[in-house]
Amino acid sequence: MADPMHQFEIQQVLELPAVAGFDLSITNSALWMIIAAASVTLFFAAASAKAAVVPGRLQSVGEMLYELIHNLTDSIIGHEGKKYFPFVFTLFAFILAMNLLGMVPYFFTSTSQLAVTATLGVLVIAVVIAVGFARNGLGFFKLFVPSGVPFFVLPLVVVIEIISFLVRPVTLALRLFGNMVGGHVVLKVFGGFVVSLGALGALGVVGALVTLTGTVAITALEFMVAFLQAFVFAVLACVYLNDVVNLHSH
């Protein structure tokens, strides 16, 4: 059976000279990030080309995605969510594109790389911290001091709040990474079963058919996961942004 981990191997596509001792060569992971971003760009170029009052199919899908995230920032962050809408939307569209491209056989899934998901998670938290300080100054630290907590448990609560804040990028990174790796490994293993069982004769073929059905079902599930994880990432980015945007009403 093919190694289910082989699909995650990093390969150099274009070697570039190292900068300050860091290898910044374009790998397949970076290549598929670029392809994902290009896909998003092309999609929205096509979807918004006409900007018709009565939208075509492509424009409808583009507007659906737009309104999905727009409603998200609007309902979670409030009317100030408009400012952060482009950031959240870029996150969503980029992750969605990388996830969906990964569903195509022989394509590489950049979001199966911890380096990618961790960077995205840290990016979100970095933006949250930057927005928090820009809007509240040192009042940002009030985020860790919930109001209405009895003073004798306050130190404990503050410690817990700080830990939970620091864990956020980790959970963001691991959730997306785990879902993508897990899904692809399961698909690969099941696909491998179909081949192995199919080679075992008549009974094996029956088993292979059952496994094939399962593989098809899991493929459908993985498409949903690809969308859902991008959406969850966007939702959590909104929730974390809301914490610092509406700090006073905490």
Next chain:
Amino acid sequence: MAQTTPELEPGGAIVETPPTTASHDLHESTEAAEHGSSGLTQFEFGYWPGQIFWLLIVFAVLYVILSKLFLPRVGGAIEARAAKIEGDLADARVARDEAERQSAEAAAELAQARARAQKTAADAKAAAKAEAETRNAAEEAKLNERLAAAEAGIQAGREKAMSNVRSLAAETAEAIVEKLSGQAPTRAEVDAAVARNAA
């Protein structure tokens, strides 16, 4: 094979490897990664800097493209549609109000016209009735006159006939008296006698 693989230092930096051709390097490093390390390729930190670097660049570029170009366009289309629908609704509302106003106006005009027509009809009826009455009265007067004239004529005829009858009676009486007595009575006697019997 082994010396062409990027050697990883604890810090994640890569020790320079002897340059080889790109395709060779690709293959060999893949194989080396497969055979060399038992862990996941995701935890080979030597590949992290390049991915992080390109991810940030690609994300920034995509952010600029989406936020400056495409999101305003898509949002603009949505807002334009909402504005158009709102405008069309307002236009329709104005048109409906106008139609209602016109309909009320037409109804009032209709009522007015009906009242006018009723008045005209009533007037005409009254006029016709009055005319008919005067004509009737005139006809009646004429008929009465004719009736009176006819009655007078009849009366005159009767009187004339009566006087004829009296003279005839007088003559007859005169002839009878003369035949009977052989002596002609005077006209005055006969007339007196006729008048006495006729009365």
